Amino acid sequence: MQQCTVELLKSFEPLSEVPDDQLQWLLDNGECREFAVGETIFEIGDTFTATSFLLEGKFSVYIQQGNQINEIGISEPGTISGYLPYSRGKVSIVRVICIQEALVMSVPIENIQKATKMYFELTEALVHTMITRVRFATTRQQQYEKMFALGKLSAGLAHELNNPAAAIGRNASSLAELLNNIPKIFKQTAGLKLDHGQMELFQERLHEIIDRPDKPELSMLEKSAKEDEFTDWLMDQGINDYAFAEVLVYDGFTIEDLESLAAIPPEHALIPVFKWLSYHLTTSRIVKEIEEASSRISELVGAVKNFSHMDRGGDKQYINIHTGLESTLTMLNYKIKKANVEIVADFAHDLPLAKALAGELNQVWTNIIDNAIDAMAVNGKGILTINTKKERNNVVVTITDNGPGIPEEISSMIFDPFFTTKDIGEGTGLGLDVVMRIIEQHHGSVKLKSEPGKTSFFVCIPIDEK
Structure with a gap:
């Protein structure tokens, strides 16, 4: 194994512009450790205690998807992992296992926190690493959320x-x-x-x-x-x-x-x-x-076509909201029957067309209805009511389930990315985040009202953006 040196840290892309004295400070306040093949550096759920710099060797990175642990990538020399300044990530969401003899320098959290008060360039480099990691994790999880939803629909x-x-x-x-x-x-x-x-x-x-x-x-x-x-x-x-x-x-x-x-x-x-x-x-x-x-x-086949909206372009068009809701219910019909859920469709006969992206809105209906079905699973049966109406210059869709409800203390967090009430592997916490982003893209709003035995999502979509 080679020695930990300033030159070696300089080879890390995020640290390439950090002054030598700050990198030397890292060396002085860190500890190098060798890992053998098969050893674990992080387990899912582990609390971060240090910032880790992979100097030599390789690690395989795994994430839990459903009931399986799947490999999502390889960490090579130059990777910075673990705790990062100003990150809200306190625990590991991945399992990291050594696949090639490795040398890792770890700097304890308390020392990294000292560095943020002393060294601007080093802090900037670590924060940039955090942003890149969040962007990568978000993209990965969004892809997984889509594939997970597609798998259930399929x-x-x-x-x-x-x-x-x-x-x-x-x-x-x-x-x-x-x-x-x-x-x-x-x-x-x-x-x-x-x-x-x-x-x-x-x-x-x-x-x-x-x-x-x-x-x-x-x-x-x-x-x-x-x-x-x-x-x-x-x-x-x-x-x-x-x-x-x-x-x-x-x-x-x-x-x-x-x-x-x-x-x-x-x-x-x-x-x-x-x-x-x-x-x-x-x-x-x-x-x-x-x-x-x-x-x-x-x-x-028609429901699949309407659900994916494969025959339309990428621009917003005036669409029938009911068509998307009906297609979504058809796509989820097997899960609805399996969960013993009764559908009550209270659709307004005079509902106007709304200017929207049909495929995007179908993701909204899928995520909300799918969550509602899961929520009612504890009862062994349920009633899902979907109401539509025109309210001023908006179309309002209300989706209500008679599940146990969402506790008041977490209701303000359910639209936050990665927040989930489901068990590990059963949800990514991105479903309602996707709902919020799509509705905001349509200049609309989505609100929640919940009490034991009744949870309602109110989705408001402008009939015309103008």
Whole structure:
């Protein structure tokens, strides 16, 4: 290991312009220590006791993200870490482990504090290092906040897309099987040589039944009882097809409907005709389910497009605030259902368009709603109310949850960067800071009112900046 010298400290970019006598003072008031590979210099949560100068070797830097500890960079010779003058950072938010034999000079806090009163150039260099570190940490954490939010949205969206996609695949397979059997059914019914008038009457009565507008809503028990009733009736006619009974319940048939249809064809033709009816109704049901599933996928894709606003430029435009709120709720739908949260949307019908950046505002809605869902998790359920209204020349969006509330002693700090009430790894403390910065960018305001059982965020956005 080389010796700690003024020349070596001069190689540190922030210290390159510091006078030699001030660097010599650092050497005289510091202590050099060697680190072996695998040793830890800082652990997450450690209180800083000194300013550290990495003279030789390398350290790997890790940060906690979610439930994992991930590497975010390598510290090389010339790095200044630990305590820095005028910094509010008193504890380490990273884990630092030696990966190459290292030499570190540490200067105790009390000596650094003395230096701030004695040496302007040295203090200036250390403060510049602090500002650079804060800028780097903020950028890193903002990127992580966005990726963390994107990860949660992606997981929910993947789940939401998987259900209709699986339904399409399952129904397509069933439809293919039915279509393969159509020639057989056609042969059976064609060979019956049914009277044309009878078939016309059968088709007419069938459409009257299917097209009824007031089909009853049945509970699971009622559906099961109906299916058993239809199965018994079909078996009495020599038709053993439980799946057919399920389809009849789905389409709102009654026993009286079946008897009226059964009275039309000759007795010898009843089983083949009802077999055809089973295939016809099942095919129609499958086509309808595929249509509904594909519409759901299209709706989700549309929500993603609206949420990201990928089809608009970077300038503010007059937008419908409701569209962004609805897209955000769609994106968070999986989390909302999982948390057993009821959404109450009290939207003003005459809400005017507001000049804004839609994609930026969607980040605001996402951060506030996501926090509200997390807050209500302690109850195992919740009610999230979203109210919109016009107030003078502003659009006001109020988002209220019935969670436990935010204690008065911390309510003034929740918009501060890096302040979070969540456990380590579950939040970065930047969500509401992002909300505040975006709303200020729109020349609006965001306020909080909280009490046990009711927390409301009031977001005020000018309709027009002018």
